[in-house]
Amino acid sequence: MHNHRHPINCILPPHVLHEIAKNGSEEQKNKAIDTLKTSEQMRGHRRALTDFSGAVMRFTAVAGKERIVYDAKHASSLPGTIVRKEGDPASSDVAVNEAYDGAGATYDLYKNIYNRDSIDNKGMRIDSTVHYQNGYDNAFWDGQQMVYGDGDGNLFNRFTIAIDVIGHELTHGVTQFEAGLNYSQQSGALNESMSDVFGSLVKQYSMKQTAADADWLIGQGLLTPGVKGIALRSMKAPGTAYDDPVLGKDPQPATMTDYVNTTSDNGGVHINSGITNHAFYVVATEIGGYAWEKAGQIWYVTLRDKLTATSNFQECADLTYQTAAELFGSGSLEQQAVKAGWAEVGIAMSGTTPPIPPTPTPTPQPSGNGCLGSLLKLIGAA
Amino acid sequence: MDAKRIKFERTGGFAGIRFAADFELNDLPNNEAHQILAFLDDVDFEKLPAQITGNQQVADGFSYSITVVTEHHEQTVVTSETSAPNKMKPLLELLTQIAREQLRNKK
Numbered sequence: 001m002h003n004h005r006h007p008i009n010c011i012l013p014p015h016v017l018h019e020i021a022k023n024g025s026e027e028q029k030n031k032a033i034d035t036l037k038t039s040e041q042m043r044g045h046r047r048a049l050t051d052f053s054g055a056v057m058r059f060t061a062v063a064g065k066e067r068i069v070y071d072a073k074h075a076s077s078l079p080g081t082i083v084r085k086e087g088d089p090a091s092s093d094v095a096v097n098e099a100y101d102g103a104g105a106t107y108d109l110y111k112n113i114y115n116r117d118s119i120d121n122k123g124m125r126i127d128s129t130v131h132y133q134n135g136y137d138n139a140f141w142d143g144q145q146m147v148y149g150d151g152d153g154n155l156f157n158r159f160t161i162a163i164d165v166i167g168h169e170l171t172h173g174v175t176q177f178e179a180g181l182n183y184s185q186q187s188g189a190l191n192e193s194m195s196d197v198f199g200s201l202v203k204q205y206s207m208k209q210t211a212a213d214a215d216w217l218i219g220q221g222l223l224t225p226g227v228k229g230i231a232l233r234s235m236k237a238p239g240t241a242y243d244d245p246v247l248g249k250d251p252q253p254a255t256m257t258d259y260v261n262t263t264s265d266n267g268g269v270h271i272n273s274g275i276t277n278h279a280f281y282v283v284a285t286e287i288g289g290y291a292w293e294k295a296g297q298i299w300y301v302t303l304r305d306k307l308t309a310t311s312n313f314q315e316c317a318d319l320t321y322q323t324a325a326e327l328f329g330s331g332s333l334e335q336q337a338v339k340a341g342w343a344e345v346g347i348a349m350s351g352t353t354p355p356i357p358p359t360p361t362p363t364p365q366p367s368g369n370g371c372l373g374s375l376l377k378l379i380g381a382a
Numbered sequence: 383m384d385a386k387r388i389k390f391e392r393t394g395g396f397a398g399i400r401f402a403a404d405f406e407l408n409d410l411p412n413n414e415a416h417q418i419l420a421f422l423d424d425v426d427f428e429k430l431p432a433q434i435t436g437n438q439q440v441a442d443g444f445s446y447s448i449t450v451v452t453e454h455h456e457q458t459v460v461t462s463e464t465s466a467p468n469k470m471k472p473l474l475e476l477l478t479q480i481a482r483e484q485l486r487n488k489k
Contacts, residue, residue: 138395140442142464152482156397165396172441183441191441219397232397246485247399264391265445270398 065111065118067103069096070129072147079145080129095160099128099148102166105206109167109198110174113205113292114300119173126170130160139165141172154224155246161221162231167202168195168218179307186312188269193276194303200235201292211284211291217241235281238274254278256313256346275345276313283320283341287334294334298324317342318350383422389449390477394462396442403481414480421473422450432458436465446474 070080071093083096090097103126110116118124127145136149139159146169148159159165172195175181181191196218204214218241219232229242229250238252252274253259259275262268280299284291298320306319321338328334339349385407392401407415427450443463450457466474 138397138442138444140396140440140463142440142443154482154486159396168396169442176441195441222397232399251398264400264447265393265398270394270396 064123065104065107066123066125067100067107068125068127069099069103070127071096072129072132074131074134074150076133078129078132078142078147079127080131083130093130095130095148095150095158098158098160098163099130099146099166102160102163102202103128103146103170105163106167106170106198106202109202109205109292113296116174116300116304119170120177124173128166130158139169141169141176143176146170146173151222151224155227157222157224159222162203162219163206164196164199164203164218164220165222166199168199171195171198174198175303178304179311180309181307181311182309183266183269185267185269186272187310188266189272190276190307190311190313190316192269192273193280194299196233196235196273196277197280197299198296201296204290205292208290210289211281211295212288214291216281223247233270233274233277235274235277238278252277254345276316279317279341279345279347281341282344283337286337286340294328295337298327298334298338301327313347314350317347321349383419383427383450384452385419385422385450386453387451388418388477389447389451389458390481391447392444392478392481393447394443394445401478401481401485403477403484405480405484410480414476417476418473421470421476425467425470425473427459428457430459432460434459434461434465434467434470436462440464446477448473448477 066086067084068079068082068086069084069091070078071083072078072080083093084091084100091100107118107126110118118126128148129145130148130150132147132149134150135152137152137156137159139146139148141147146166148165151157151159172191175191175194179191179194181187181194183191199218200214200216203209204211207214215231216236217231217234220230222232223229223242227242227247228244229247231241233250233252234241238254239250241250241252243249251260251271253272254274255278256275260268260271262271265271280295283298284295287294302316302320302323306323307316311319321335321342324332324335324338342349387406388403390403407418410418427448440463445460445462446466447458447460449459461470
């Protein structure tokens with residue numbers, strides 16, 4: 001792919017253009033960058049860009065935020081037809097605009113708060129496809145782009161309706177480029193949880209909500225009015241988002257006591273993520289203020305620099321604790337909040353006594369008591 | 383394939399909601415039952431491995447489990463949205479549709 005020559009731009013191969021972009025005069029650099037950009041757009045593949053270093057980083061730094069929304073026109077072929085590019089005016093199609101704006105809001109959170117330039121931190125173009133298949137009740141990240149269905153209209157609305165869904169999908173991309181958490185069992189649940197955490201932060205950041213003001217719901221608005229539920233997941237009170245005759249009950253546990261061992265859903269990646277989601281919620285509310293500022297920073301640095309493909313909940317707890325010390329100081333209020341958050345879900349820092357005895361109970365018992373509840377459990381008063 | 387009963391489960395997806403159906407082919411309208419049998423033949427279901435899961439991990443993609451029960455035998459195949467062979471997709475779509483109808487009737 002490095003040596004692929006587009007017919008229009010075949011005079012100089014890409015690697016030569018990259019060298020010029022890196023080392024040429026200002027005029028030469030700009031021309032080389034323009035040519036690379038055109039060539040890349042013609043190919044329509046941004047993955048090629050991520051293979052290059054130096055020159056491309058310069059190119060993408062020039063490009064900045066770059067989004068493309070495609071329309072699959074209810075078929076399965078990806079990416080589909082381009083319907084809105086960066087800088088284009090709004091479309092008459094609400095799903096197109098939601099995908100575009102949601103991708104923009106996600107880019108902004110990562111760039112403005114964590115100084116991350118897009119999914120790969122190299123300015124990767126953000127591609128989204130809407131109207132995938134007919135009545136498709138899902139959204140997913142396919143390793144290269146985001147894909148949204150319109151929902152069946154009976155249980156689910158269109159999947160672009162909730163901005164946190166968009167932040168969730170894009171964060172799967174970030175995770176893919178950083179920790180690369182395996183998508184099964186606890187590492188998979190962590191992968192899911194990271195997507196929920198930053199999906200929720202995208203929503204909070206776009207609405208300028210503090211941790212206390214936020215609803216901490218994932219997928220609010222996604223369920224049709226006929227469904228008994230407010231969202232698909234609740235980070236504040238896992239297990240309480242819906243309870244419907246057709247969909248069943250929200251199966252998420254809030255603590256390790258209720259951890260679900262299952263072979264379904266890649267080992268319950270969308271189920272047990274409730275535990276780590278809740279830990280983040282407690283940490284953020286303990287610290288107070290805007291969740292993206294401190295709690296989000298601790299989680300982001302842990303995801304970017306410390307977690308690995310096989311990390312489990314315990315490692316994540318230990319690493320966020322370590323990161324909090326590095327960012328805010330050992331014994332800082334922030335580090336204490338991290339400890340309290342994990343204690344709330346039944347995970348003690350390595351080398352300390354677990355705060356909640358691991359006694360299995362038959363049904364999930366969402367906990368919304370915050371650290372006070374944890375403290376009471378510790379002293380045997382609850 | 384002399385299928386009598388089908389047990390179908392779809393898990394995962396962004397919502398993480400389980401969709402399942404368990405039915406006797408005799409209880410389905412004739413055209414649906416025939417279609418399922420034809421789709422099972424199309425994919426040569428009896429010769430499929432128990433797991434069809436590729437290397438590609440798709441976050442929030444659906445996972446599927448199909449169990450076909452015959453008079454003397456029960457066979458389960460687990461696959462995912464992106465690993466399932468193209469030939470199997472009409473079967474997955476039909477089973478999803480039946481599961482959805484069953485859930486709706488339950489409501």
